[in-house]
Amino acid sequence: MDGATPVDGPTPLEGAAMTRGKPFLGLAPYGLLFAAFGLFPLAYALVLSFLSYNPLRPDLVRWVGLDNYVRALASPSFWHALGTTAIFVLGTLPVTLVLAYGVAALLGRARRGEGFFRAAIFFPATLSMVVVSLVFKSLYAEEGLLNGWLAALGLPSVHWLLDVRLALPSIMAMDVWASVGYYAILMLAARKTLPEEQLEAARLEGIPALLVERKIVLPHLRPVLLFVVLLNTIRAFQIFIEPFVLTRGGPLESTLTLVYHLYDRAFYHFEMGYASAIAFLLLLLVGLILIAQRRLLGRGAAGAPAA
Amino acid sequence: MSARKAGTGTYAALTAIAILSLAPLLYMARVSLGKGGDLPIAPADWFGRPLSLEHYRDLFSGGPMARFTLNSIIVTGIAVPIQILLAAAAGHALARARFVGRGVFLALATAFLILPRQVTLVPLYLLLATFGLLDTYAALILPHLADPFGILFMAHYYQTMSPELEQAARTDGWSPGAIFWRIVLPLSGPGLAVVGVNGFLITWNAFLHPLVLTTSESMRTLPVGLALFAQSEHRVDWGALLAGSTIATAPVLIAFAFFQRQIVEGVLKGSGR
Numbered sequence: 001m002d003g004a005t006p007v008d009g010p011t012p013l014e015g016a017a018m019t020r021g022k023p024f025l026g027l028a029p030y031g032l033l034f035a036a037f038g039l040f041p042l043a044y045a046l047v048l049s050f051l052s053y054n055p056l057r058p059d060l061v062r063w064v065g066l067d068n069y070v071r072a073l074a075s076p077s078f079w080h081a082l083g084t085t086a087i088f089v090l091g092t093l094p095v096t097l098v099l100a101y102g103v104a105a106l107l108g109r110a111r112r113g114e115g116f117f118r119a120a121i122f123f124p125a126t127l128s129m130v131v132v133s134l135v136f137k138s139l140y141a142e143e144g145l146l147n148g149w150l151a152a153l154g155l156p157s158v159h160w161l162l163d164v165r166l167a168l169p170s171i172m173a174m175d176v177w178a179s180v181g182y183y184a185i186l187m188l189a190a191r192k193t194l195p196e197e198q199l200e201a202a203r204l205e206g207i208p209a210l211l212v213e214r215k216i217v218l219p220h221l222r223p224v225l226l227f228v229v230l231l232n233t234i235r236a237f238q239i240f241i242e243p244f245v246l247t248r249g250g251p252l253e254s255t256l257t258l259v260y261h262l263y264d265r266a267f268y269h270f271e272m273g274y275a276s277a278i279a280f281l282l283l284l285l286v287g288l289i290l291i292a293q294r295r296l297l298g299r300g301a302a303g304a305p306a307a
Numbered sequence: 308m309s310a311r312k313a314g315t316g317t318y319a320a321l322t323a324i325a326i327l328s329l330a331p332l333l334y335m336a337r338v339s340l341g342k343g344g345d346l347p348i349a350p351a352d353w354f355g356r357p358l359s360l361e362h363y364r365d366l367f368s369g370g371p372m373a374r375f376t377l378n379s380i381i382v383t384g385i386a387v388p389i390q391i392l393l394a395a396a397a398g399h400a401l402a403r404a405r406f407v408g409r410g411v412f413l414a415l416a417t418a419f420l421i422l423p424r425q426v427t428l429v430p431l432y433l434l435l436a437t438f439g440l441l442d443t444y445a446a447l448i449l450p451h452l453a454d455p456f457g458i459l460f461m462a463h464y465y466q467t468m469s470p471e472l473e474q475a476a477r478t479d480g481w482s483p484g485a486i487f488w489r490i491v492l493p494l495s496g497p498g499l500a501v502v503g504v505n506g507f508l509i510t511w512n513a514f515l516h517p518l519v520l521t522t523s524e525s526m527r528t529l530p531v532g533l534a535l536f537a538q539s540e541h542r543v544d545w546g547a548l549l550a551g552s553t554i555a556t557a558p559v560l561i562a563f564a565f566f567q568r569q570i571v572e573g574v575l576k577g578s579g580r
Contacts, residue, residue, distance in 0.1 A: 025483065026400030030393040030458055031412070037431065037453035038419055044430035055433065103324060109317050119567060120325035124332070126559055126570060128512035130530040131552040134537055135335045138346055138545050145334070148348030181328060185571055231577075238423050241514050245534045259425050259515075267519060272429050279426045286423060 048276035056270055068277035078278065080253065081261035082285075084168065088257065089236040091172050092179075096232060097225075099176065100183035105213075107184065108191040118185070125182035133245035136174040137161070140246070161247050164254045171242045171255055179235075183228045190224035191217070226297045230290055237286050258282055332556070339363070339550035346545050362550035371524050372551055375532035379555075382447045382517075382528060383510045389448075390457050390506040391499050398461025398498075399491055403470065413462075416455035420577055425515065432519055446520040447528065451510050456578045457502035463576075464498035465491075504566040505573035511558060529555045 024031075052064045072078045107118055124132065139145045140160035147157035160170045194217060202212045240259040243249050249256035249264070256264075258278070266275035334353075338346060342359045366372040401409065427450075435446045472494075476486050517528045527535065533551045537543065563570065 024400075024406075026396040026487070027412075030397035030452075033393070033449070033452045034416065034419075034455065037434075037450050038427070038455070039415065041427035041430035041434060042422070044434070045426055048430060048433075055436065106317055106321050106324070110321055113318075113321075117321045117325050119563070121328050122567070122571070123560075123563055124328055125574075126508055126563055127332075128514070128530050128555055128559070130512075130514055130534045131335075131555050132331075134533060134548055134552045135331045137537065137543075138338065138549060139331065139334075141346065141543070141545075144346055145348055148346070152349070177327075177331075182574065186575060189571070189575055234421055234423065238425060240425075241534070245537060248538065262425055262428075263515070263519070266429050266432075272433065276429050279423075279429065282423060283426050290421075 045276045045279055048273050049280050051273040053273040053276075054270045055272060064273070068274045069281065071274065072277050072281055077256075077261060078281075081256050081258045084254070084256055085237060085239065085258040087168060088172055088175075088239055089233060091169070092175050092236055093229065093232050096176050096179055096183060097228065099180045100187055100228070101225075103180060103184040104187035104191055107188050118188070121181040122185045123181070124178055125185070127178070129178065129241040130245055132174065132178045133242050136170075136177075137246050140170055162251055164252050167247050167251055167255050171246055174246075175236075175239070175242060179232070183232065186228055187221060187224055190221050194220055222297075226294070229293055229297060233289055233293065234286055237282065237289075335549045335556070336553050338545055339553040341546055344542075344544045344546055362546040363554075366547055366550055366554075370547075371527070371532060372554070374525055375527050375529045375551075376554060378444075378447070378526060379511060379529040381444060382451075383507060385444070386448045386451045386510045387503055387506045389452055390454070390510075391503050393452065394457030394461040394502045395492060395495050395499060396487070397458045398463075399465050399487065401458070401462040402465035402468075403473075413459075416459055419453075419455045420459065428515065428519060431516070435520060441520060442522045442526050444526075447517055447526070450516055450520075451506070451513070454506070454509070456573075456576075457506060460502055460573070460576055460578075461495070461498055464495070468494065500566060501569045501573050501576075501578075504562055504569045505578040507562055508559065508570065509578070511555075 049068055050063060050065060051061060052067070053061050103121060107114060107121070110117055141147070142157065142159070142162075146160065150157055159166065161167050198216055199212060202216060238259055239257050240263065243255040243257055243260055244263075247255045249260050259282070262275050262278045262282070265271045265278065337353050339362055340358045340360070341347060341356055342361050347353055347356060401413065431450055432441070435441050435449075440446050440449075472490055473486050476490055481489075512530060513528070514530045514534070517531045518534070521527055521531065524532075529551070533548065533555060536551070537548055
């Protein structure tokens with residue numbers, strides 16, 4: 001599965017089956033759609049990011065060069081949204097990673113009922129984030145389950161989503177709940193390919209389980225761990241639905257993420273050029289982080305046994 | 308697999324995690340099957356109160372929920388079969404033929420796999436607006452058809468499939484079309500199941516694009532309709548909201564029950580971002 005990770009770049013598709021042929025009948029329909037709704041919008045977004053563009057005032061559209069970028073980098077709102085997103089990413093990623101690792105280890109040890117446990121743990125990851133957010137909105141509500149239980153214990157109720165200090169952590173907790181199963185399944189699949197004889201030999205020699213985990217299992221899981229970190233980073237940077245449904249970016253913009261900021265600029269203020277510049281800054285940032293992560297964590301991954 | 312004995316501790320922990328994982332969803336279903344707008348707090352409320360379809364009846368009598376559901380079904384029902392056909396046709400072409408620009412195409416498609424989708428949100432909005440397609444089913448469907456996951460997945464799939472049968476048919480004078488429809492497609496079931504079920508999940512659950520590309524209530528899909536419904540209410544009707552959420556979840560549960568293995572395979576190959 002190592003070669004199948006999209007972050008590895010295009011896997012060479014070469015083989016004896018290749019023929020020189022006319023592939024265009026098969027490729028053309030998708031090729032046209034990809035060009036129209038993939039490549040063209042990407043190029044258009046880049047052009048837009050250099051324009052002042054309000055769709056309601058086409059007469060005022062003009063080239064502004066790097067002004068949108070300069071304006072974003074000088075804007076407190078941009079940095080605030082970036083900071084909120086960074087807190088979200090840095091707060092959820094390690095927790096999700098550790099929990100998913102533990103859950104995968106437990107699933108890997110289960111003999112009977114593994115299928116049930118795997119399904120139960122993985123299912124939430126396939127749900128619409130809107131549904132997840134609505135369910136947690138009901139749990140976090142002033143009159144909701146969590147406050148009901150606190151009251152039953154004689155404790156004062158907590159304003160999970162209305163308190164500036166608690167809203168973002170509440171969303172982060174929900175997000176961890178919703179994504180642990182996803183990453184646990186990825187890690188479980190890699191665990192299934194562990195070298196059986198090596199583990200058996202280690203056990204017969206009486207090597208402690210934790211040492212086996214560290215010396216044999218962890219190196220083996222390295223490629224999938226890198227994949228999970230990259231994927232989780234990409235996804236976390238795009239967080240939007242959760243604050244949109246739970247808090248509308250509030251209270252006091254404490255949950256206003258980068259994509260929410262982009263959405264707000266583009267579709268409430270109609271600053272489409274500026275919003276496109278934010279999108280490219282997001283793209284640039286995610287790209288740089290992915291490269292940095294590959295450099296840092298990818299070291300040694302090449303030497304690890306391929307999953 | 309490790310042959311370590313799984314002790315009681317392992318099963319106790321797994322059971323606790325499974326409960327934690329499913330409890331919020333069972334709670335959602337329980338609230339949706341209750342009466343009135345308040346949330347049941349105590350376990351006695353969950354099990355003691357009578358079950359009722361009141362919220363579902365209210366949702367579908369006059370409210371826009373029936374329309375949201377219909378829209379989601381239409382969009383998914385059109386987009387997913389087209390995605391499957393595109394993936395088979397383009398994937399097969401990429402796997403079998405060598406041509407100029409093939410490497411570039413593969414590189415671009417792979418780059419799009421990890422590209423944050425928000426980058427193309429604004430231009431897609433302007434593009435569809437230019438052609439008067441905002442707030443139409445076309446706006447809800449077309450962007451999904453450009454997703455490169457299925458094409459790349461099927462290209463790999465065909466790469467591992469022996470071309471002998473196709474070559475024999477070509478020697479016998481079959482046309483490329485006949486070879487594709489009568490030989491390639493019938494052998495593509497397992498791969499197309501992965502493409503189809505993952506395409507279904509992504510299309511059914513899509514939110515940001517449908518939110519932006521539709522403006523009238525009658526064009527909202529389920530996730531968008533539910534999210535805006537939750538925002539618009541001053542006093543939230545939890546029963547109705549969670550009944551709508553349950554409706555949005557039911558098809559996902561059914562897909563999961565039948566295609567869990569294919570969903571996992573899609574995840575492993577990078578279908579989600």
